[in-house]
Amino acid sequence: MAAFRFEILKTDAATGARLGRCRTAHGVFQTPAFMPVGTQGTVKALTPEDLREMGAEIILSNTYHLYLRPGHERIKGLGGLHRFMHWDYPLLTDSGGFQVFSLNSLVKVSEEGVQFQSHLDGSRHEITPEKAVKVQEALGADIIMCLDECTPYPAGHEEAERSLELTLNWSRRCKDSHHREDQALFGIVQGGMYPDLRKRCVEALGEMGFDGYALGGLSVGESKEMMLGVVSRAAPLLPSGQPRYLMGVGTPWDIARAVLHGVDMFDCVLPTRNARNGMLFTKNGRLVIKNARYADDENPVEPGCSCYTCRHYSRAYLRHLYLAEEILAMRLNTIHNLHFYMTFMGEVRQAIAEERLKDWIKTCYAQGTSEEEKDSGQPDPWESTFPKKLAGNRNSASGRAAPVK
């Protein structure tokens, strides 16, 4: 895999945290990295220039959505996804499997693959491991993912084991059918919440040999402690020379804790989706912009923040835009939240470089709590509180791309 190279610059002695650089066919990204989610070939409300300005080096797009609309062959004909969306930097696509399961009620899984109906028009489709690779080759991302079955939560040991075997079989077929040398292929570790199954999966995928390894089937309704428990056991078992990617996670706090266990890559819709719902990230926790207390507040969202939004606009203006349902509200809020994440990741990397990650994590989110969070007893000041009604549903509980509309 000539184009793809992962280099570990430093491993934190006190923890398993790694500082790295990943070279792809479209340039380099630093790790630990957070990937903004561009579900339908656009990070909602932003241009690529907005993303670069805030320091985004790699973004993610969803194969399921692009496969259905506008279609992978069409994008290939237009020069590939990078060119289509005007993003000439590192790009990762998922396999589409997660959305097949989460956006469709009538899904038929077999050894061969998975049959489903389009959430857009009801048309019937089948995705096999070979097809997932073929579609992602047509899109042309720098990093592509194996088709996996996201084991539901809760699942008994037997069910999780059966699901795991299917994922291993599919992973092998993905590897065998993948031919583009300018793309890296990552395998996905399943195994539910069972340490023995996770270990078995790690070993089996490691034997097959992938360019990177993802932890899947997490953030699907289990508790945060359970999720981090699995990460803490599984991540250190992964081959140390390749990047480790925790899919669909999470709040800055989740990310920091996973970094301690040696995770290198993250993606989550939390900063972008929360932005569109008026929930803004600050060092003091969440700030709900529609609250009446901001009606006359001349301060930026976060004093001292260097993002475009905080440099030019008051909380009062952002509140007005949000209440008036103005499109600019989406954009300004998204800029702030992603800038917050990018700054956070930069500070994580800096702390690893200076061998003070553990101390830094103790203070990074302990600078007081926002007005909203006082007395809530919430241990994670950035925890998302919505959509509560969907808690337990794998689609919403996870930070992965939600249904369109």
Add this chain to the structure above:
Amino acid sequence: MAAFRFEILKTDAATGARLGRCRTAHGVFQTPAFMPVGTQGTVKALTPEDLREMGAEIILSNTYHLYLRPGHERIKGLGGLHRFMHWDYPLLTDSGGFQVFSLNSLVKVSEEGVQFQSHLDGSRHEITPEKAVKVQEALGADIIMCLDECTPYPAGHEEAERSLELTLNWSRRCKDSHHREDQALFGIVQGGMYPDLRKRCVEALGEMGFDGYALGGLSVGESKEMMLGVVSRAAPLLPSGQPRYLMGVGTPWDIARAVLHGVDMFDCVLPTRNARNGMLFTKNGRLVIKNARYADDENPVEPGCSCYTCRHYSRAYLRHLYLAEEILAMRLNTIHNLHFYMTFMGEVRQAIAEERLKDWIKTCYAQGTSEEEKDSGQPDPWESTFPKKLAGNRNSASGRAAPVK
């Protein structure tokens, strides 16, 4: 009025067209000028930087909307509308009267003023000429407008005359109550479609003496020929030393024809609203981006266009964003359409400067017609075709700010 100064650089000998410069408390704008509409304190989907990049020098915001939400006193407390919306350049506010009439079914007009209920929450309000000025003084725009009654169409001579007298009375009261020396105050000419009434109004307003004069009560359902007929008779009667503003007009073709009669300023929601509906302006007419013929089209909206959208994105991508209802579609389409208008106005000014306006107008829109327009027999290639069902309604037929949502 120390801060406000209008200077005519050139008057076209063959027509009444004028090339000018207008100095305000927040800088200069060139005329003929097109003002993008920022209804609720934001030109929908754009930042001020986007607007400056495409050459916008003055924008308009709607007093009615800002008065109801977030409130003029609140904006004043936050440093005024310029600071609130991060637009440090020339700014015009309308009086609010037009929206009072067009967004409310239960309006009570008296000599004193107009009573209405908020379209947001049903709360009761009254706007008098004095209050319209007071609200606009609080907002702090560089150019503010007198409260007028927009004479409906059709209206009999007697009705139009009665309405005109009310407008004249209100205009006098606006002038008497206006005290901010850093703001220019424009009067509005009414009189329906009646030349004698328009003439009388022009003379009466001219005697009162305003910093500029607007032609109101047009583009309210009458034919385009009738509208231009009124403009061609009324505009030349206006005092020649002050700017002339045709409210709520129109397509580039309408604008070019009004410039020939000596109009200096324009505003219209057409480029921004059409953009959000996927209707794009090109030299060849309108381009409806959702059309299937663009699904695989690698070309920009308009080859040769220097706007951000055309420099980086294909029709195929814009079609995808539009069909996927992505926020970025609104932004990219709006950038293109307003860039088209700004470029058009720049070419109009250049043509006046070079004494070739009449020739230029003959060719500016005659470069063939777009695929959509072929065989339509439409004389104005940029004519808006929607919302047809509302044709005749003063709110939609006009290019002025439509109801929110």
